[in-house]
Structures are given as structure tokens and as C-alpha cells.
Amino acid sequence: MARKKDDTGRYAYEGLDRLLHEKARLGILTSLLASREGLRFNELKERCALTDGNLSRHLQVLHEAGLIEIWKGFENRRPQTLCRLSGAGRTRFLAYLDALEQVLRDAARAGAEPRPATVPQGWVPA
Numbered sequence: 001m002a003r004k005k006d007d008t009g010r011y012a013y014e015g016l017d018r019l020l021h022e023k024a025r026l027g028i029l030t031s032l033l034a035s036r037e038g039l040r041f042n043e044l045k046e047r048c049a050l051t052d053g054n055l056s057r058h059l060q061v062l063h064e065a066g067l068i069e070i071w072k073g074f075e076n077r078r079p080q081t082l083c084r085l086s087g088a089g090r091t092r093f094l095a096y097l098d099a100l101e102q103v104l105r106d107a108a109r110a111g112a113e114p115r116p117a118t119v120p121q122g123w124v125p126a
Helices: 023-034 041-048 052-064 087-112
Strands: 068-075 078-085
Touching: 023 041, 023 052, 023 068, 023 078, 023 087, 041 052, 041 078, 052 068, 078 087
Parallel strands: none
Antiparallel strands: 068 078
């Protein structure tokens, strides 16, 4: 099991942004990426299966990070909130997706290799 010299940090995946790598935020950003005009709060809440409070908190975090734009308005005299990916948010999310695709390629390649039948001599089960 000798390690290759060029494998240092090979699986560190620095491009996996912790801010984005969270289930609800991943859903929010994917929904907004698929809806260029943006989504109203209730549409986003339904698509991501989140509560009002949970969605609000995640939107606040994403907005503070500059990843999304939040617009307020009225429709039929009722307040509405529209959310859209910012230009920087789109760029950062697409870079994140590239890193995630690399994880999938690496895992698929590793999974295709057969597992050795035995372990090196001298090793015992823990």
C-alpha cells in the first residue's frame, strides 16, 4: 500500500465549499439555477420542502455571502419575496458543481477496481 508521491491532497476536494455543501442550501441554489428569473419564497419553500423559518435562515446566509439577491414587492396587495442567484453566486455554484463532479468521477473509478482478496500479512481485524 505504498502511497504515490503525487497523491498528496488528492482527495481533499478544496472546491467543495462548506457554505454550499449543505442539503437545504444545495436544493435552494439548484432551484434558483434552474429558474433564471428567480423564484418567489413560497415556490422555493415548496420545491425544497422547507419550513418558512428554515428557508428564511438559509436565504439570509446565502444573501449575506453574496450568492443570492432578494427582492421585495407586492402582488395583489400581498407582500412577496423574490429570490435569484447573483452573478457571483452562479459562478461560485458552478465551480462547486465542477468539484462535486470530480468527487463522483474519483469514486466511480475507485469503485470499479476490485477489492483485494486479502490484507497485507501482519494485519488483524480491529
